Amino acid sequence: MRIRPFTLIAVAVALVAGAGAEASSTAARGVGFELKRTSISPQHPTFDAERKIRLHYGFAATHAVDLRIEVRRAKGDKLVRVYRERDARPGGRLARVWNGMTRHGGVADDGRYEFRVGPLGGAMKYAGRFRLRTHVFPVDGPHGTRGAIGEFGAPRSGGRVHEGFDIIADCGTPLLAARGGEVKKVGYDPVLYGYYVLIDGLKTSQDYFYSHLIAPPAVGRRDRVRTAQYVGRVGKTGNAASTPCHLHFEVRVHGDPVDPEPFLRAWDRHG
Ligand SMILES: [Zn+2]
Incomplete structure (x- = not known):
């Protein structure tokens, strides 16, 4: 059979015109x-x-x-x-x-x-x-606050100010990574923080600092940590020996501490 070029073009145009959204939705309905x-x-x-x-x-x-x-x-x-x-x-x-x-x-x-x-x-x-949720509350158990003394910016000895927020909980209460990321630092500071861990949050400019842990953290430097992963337990090491057991928690943005209380309250509401 011979088809004239004009007919071929007409058929091609008709095919292209029919291949739009209407044709695919007809197929989907079918x-x-x-x-x-x-x-x-x-x-x-x-x-x-x-x-x-x-x-x-x-x-x-x-x-x-x-x-x-x-x-x-x-x-x-x-x-x-x-x-x-x-x-x-x-x-x-x-x-x-x-x-x-x-x-x-x-x-x-x-x-x-x-x-x-x-x-x-x-x-x-x-x-x-x-x-x-993009974060979880870091203390996995009953908890409370210390009042004004545990707030961000509260005065401390030697002219220092409090750079975190204190969450009271029984010694031994599990601590969870508020946000996943990579462990930047773990250590023991006998003067201030006792056992601590600093985690560089994934896809955020925030770092998360957990201190006064009862024992060395459950994660090591450079470890990849997931959100809500167990990282240690509440304690009172460092300068917390004479206080109730608590987590001293910091949020640092590009290394500078910011008030973590609004974050903590939001994460806590999620339950
Ligand atoms: Zn503190």
Whole structure:
């Protein structure tokens, strides 16, 4: 059969015109997509924790499809991250890990997020909601404050000021890394801090300092630490011998101590 060049061009133009969004959504509608068995783990997802934030899901469809998976901020419905699963097969159990990073390479803020899943070009389905935390409260047990004397900026002997915030807890209470990162320094300072550990927070300009530990920290210099990882126990070493057992906690921004109390109160509320 002979086809005249003009006819060929017309066919090609028609094909290109039909390959837009309308064609793919028609295809998506045609697969009978249905989202099934969704769940999110762990129950309290935390940035850079040992357990990754994971959406588990399955779906029904007439054949394999390309899927779009979205992470959206619940407030304002802002798109935070998009994934594509090529040629996903219906019927099985699938999983998508989100590392807590935005599509612009920053750490997502604390708050509520949701997963959505749908066939590429088709309607997105709600797949579950969760609260992301970027930090945890560092004292893992009953705790309290020391009042004014334990606050940031309180006067200390020799004209010093208090560069951290004191959290009272029973000696031996586990201490958790408020934020993951790399251990910058561990040591023993008999004059002030006793046993201490300094952690350079991952993807933040903040360092986190834990002191008066009961014994040497459970992590060593250059160790990679995850958010909420056990790093030691509350004690009263250094100049804390005559005080109730407590954690002297500091947040340093580019090396300079800032008042950690607002952070601690926010992390504590999360429970
Ligand atoms: Zn202190």
